Amino acid sequence: xxxxxxxxxxxxxxxxxxxxxxxxxxxxxxxxxxxxxxxxxxxxxxxxxxxxxxxxxxxxxxxxxxxxxxxxxxxxxxxxxxxxxxxxxxxxxxxxxxxxxxxxxxxxxxxxxxxxxxxxxxxxxxxxxxxxxxxxxxxxxxxxxxxxxxxxxxxxxxxxxxxxxxxxxxxxxxxxxxxxxxxxxxxxxxxxxxxxxxxxxxxxxxxxxxxxxxxxxxxxxxxxxxxxxxxxxxx
Amino acid sequence: xxxxxxxxxxxxxxxxxxxxxxxxxxxxxxxxxxxxxxxxxxxxxxxxxxxxxxxxxxxxxxxxxxxxxxxxxxxxxxxxxxxxxxxxxxx
Numbered sequence: 001x002x003x004x005x006x007x008x009x010x011x012x013x014x015x016x017x018x019x020x021x022x023x024x025x026x027x028x029x030x031x032x033x034x035x036x037x038x039x040x041x042x043x044x045x046x047x048x049x050x051x052x053x054x055x056x057x058x059x060x061x062x063x064x065x066x067x068x069x070x071x072x073x074x075x076x077x078x079x080x081x082x083x084x085x086x087x088x089x090x091x092x093x094x095x096x097x098x099x100x101x102x103x104x105x106x107x108x109x110x111x112x113x114x115x116x117x118x119x120x121x122x123x124x125x126x127x128x129x130x131x132x133x134x135x136x137x138x139x140x141x142x143x144x145x146x147x148x149x150x151x152x153x154x155x156x157x158x159x160x161x162x163x164x165x166x167x168x169x170x171x172x173x174x175x176x177x178x179x180x181x182x183x184x185x186x187x188x189x190x191x192x193x194x195x196x197x198x199x200x201x202x203x204x205x206x207x208x209x210x211x212x213x214x215x216x217x218x219x220x221x222x223x224x225x226x227x228x229x230x231x232x233x234x235x
Numbered sequence: 236x237x238x239x240x241x242x243x244x245x246x247x248x249x250x251x252x253x254x255x256x257x258x259x260x261x262x263x264x265x266x267x268x269x270x271x272x273x274x275x276x277x278x279x280x281x282x283x284x285x286x287x288x289x290x291x292x293x294x295x296x297x298x299x300x301x302x303x304x305x306x307x308x309x310x311x312x313x314x315x316x317x318x319x320x321x322x323x324x325x326x
Binding site: 052117125126127129130133134136137140219222223226227229 | 284286294301
């Protein structure tokens with residue numbers, strides 16, 4: 001009992017100080033120097049209309065590489081924990097007629113929307129992570145509707161690895177041309193495209209396509225691992 | 236976002252979170268957890284962050300709920316009754 005009371009007092013003290021400190025930080029005001037710098041220079045320096053995307057991929061590209069690595073490690077961990085020699089899907093019946101027909105109709109549109117989100121990441125809100133997750137939900141729907149469906153592992157797993165490698169390769173090309181890792185040589189040296197068109201913003205669309213493919217295949221792989229059960233355990 | 240809509244959405248979020256913790260049927264609790272993500276995604280959209288709203292709807296409401304449901308399928312559906320008291324005693 002004494003321990004719990006002490007814990008509550010401790011939490012209240014910590015909470016009081018955190019709230020006190022955060023109350024003094026200006027929120028949404030025009031005082032943030034870094035944010036102001038990004039907003040003023042984003043068009044000339046990166047060629048992207050969407051400043052959020054420009055910050056994520058261009059100014060903070062190395063952090064995004066770290067994020068992708070975290071996701072890769074999570075996916076590898078799931079695969080390592082749930083790996084069995086023989087495993088197959090245990091569902092006994094297909095989904096209902098409505099689910100089956102509906103998933104057939106909706107699948108191409110969901111895929112197209114996911115691809116649209118990551119290809120147009122530099123123009124409209126979105127990017128590689130939402131686009132890849134949207135594509136993975138399309139595969140989840142097919143998994144729920146059809147009991148025998150399974151992704152083509154010979155296609156998905158090499159694709160996942162290849163997209164991860166090509167992200168690093170884009171960064172290394174930047175290192176070779178411009179002198180630092182993830183230098184945007186397409187926009188800063190070649191100056192391809194006009195601001196506001198699809199063909200612009202240097203390597204942002206390329207990297208977001210890579211991230212979209214990587215996130216989509218990884219999340220689909222996690223779903224595949226989770227939905228299948230090993231044959232021996234059964235039940 | 237007008238202030239009352241915001242308060243309403245946050246209230247729905249808190250309500251769904253309490254249900255997600257309290258329900259003994261874990262399948263229902265997963266639905267409550269997905270509802271938290273869905274309302275959070277609406278709140279993000281009203282706060283002018285549509286990219287975050289899309290990610291939250293896809294990951295929070297769809298993917299994580301599905302993964303939790305697969306986990307429930309492998310284990311058991313109902314919470315054990317050992318600690319059958321309310322939230323005010325359980326901590």
